[in-house]
Amino acid sequence: MTSSVQEKSAWIQRFHPSEDARTRLVCFPHAGGAATFFHPVSAALKPDIEVLAVQYPGRQDRRTEPVVRSVEELAHRATEAMRPWADRPLTLFGHSMGALVAFEAARRLADEGAPPLSVIVSGRRSPTSHRDENVHRRDDRGIVSEMARLGGTDPRAFEDPELRALLLPVIRADYEAVETYRYRPGPALPCPVLALLGDADPVASVEEAHGWAEHTSAEFALHTFPGGHFYLNDHAAAVITTVREHIASRSA
Template sequence: MTSRVQEKSAWIQRFHPSKEAGARLVCFPHAGGAATYFHPVSAALSPDLEVLAVQYPGRQERRAEPVVRSVGELARQATEAIRPWADRPLALFGHSMGALVAAEVARRLADGGTPPLTVVVSGRRSPTSFRDENVHRRDDRGIVAEMARLGGSDVRVFEDPEMRALLLPVIRADYEAVETYRHRPGPPLPCPLLVLLGDNDPVASVEEARGWAEHTSAGFELRTFPGGHFYLNHHAGAVTAAIRDHVASLTGRQG
């Protein structure tokens, strides 16, 4: 396949280009997250895997763009941005909200005849494990309290009125996207699923994470790590090693 990669894309950041990489890992951030969250992942996996970090509208250099309040619409636009990078096998990785977006992108790629090599989902219960949550309807204090509960960021940043005004609308929109998402029935993914989870995650139990098994026809594995929703911040080396080994087992580029 002739490469159609565009070096500059609002949706894609590539921190460590690698001509040696046999596959690309496309990373999807959590609610309120940004592409730069995956810079350490890219550094750890290069040059074995070339990491592409997805940048959703409304944050960092895209902060002037309107936020997207739908997982389906995020997936639709992200899929179109990712297609030009498919001159090498693509593996998808998403944490929390990003897990849902990654799974929806995988469905769209598969529907178009180019399924990803694999999907790695982290910190998210299966799409059919429903909880009635309404964090996006809380006031600002309620959203900050939820951020503190999950422990992914230093909530002291919200004490600054300018930062609060900049960040909270994005976080609220992301929570709305997740909490209004409803899985649409369809065939299971024709690629393997690797599910990563903190064993004390308040938003996804082990049993709920096992539900991802019904969403693939090509192999399922669940791995747990000590910790909560952002377990991967404390086990970065083990997580990146698990991803590297999983993708290598599928590409035959081990060692």
């Protein structure tokens, strides 16, 4: 039965409640992204796997709340929100910035003696594969240009002045969180890590994605798909099948 603590969490969106689900997949959005990005994933995986989508402050129903400019703080607060949902095995999935937030959340859960079933990281190089980037310091035009380069955001959204004014501060804050993140040395995760990547992703090479293997003492696998940073939009069915099979192999 769902507790009142679960229902009240602003951090967790639950699109297709499933009291009979054997396991849960907690999804962390990319920079500028929102929980609704994972609505199709929730629809595809129900009822066996219940999807919980993390909603960061500053967007959609939380648009009046101050943004968070730190991966570590996002992970800390998301972990707090996840605890009431840990009555069933949790797998964490994050795309791009969300991969780092999911990883840091998994580290916190592991430190508490309750690691997730698995961690799935998408479209992101490993935490120790550093690049000097400064998108968050660019002017508005520079940020819009980066969004166009990566895809995933309808460019028409930036043509509307009101929508642009809502989106750009959130995107800038998210990029600040990612670009100022520095890996804090610690134990490797005791759970498996699955890395997913587009083979033409401009922000993560195959070699950099392989670096995730250093951050687990359990199994590691890397699956590549044709495409760029938002390969998962073009290959949604294949990605969802990969995720479903990965979770099933861990929860059997």
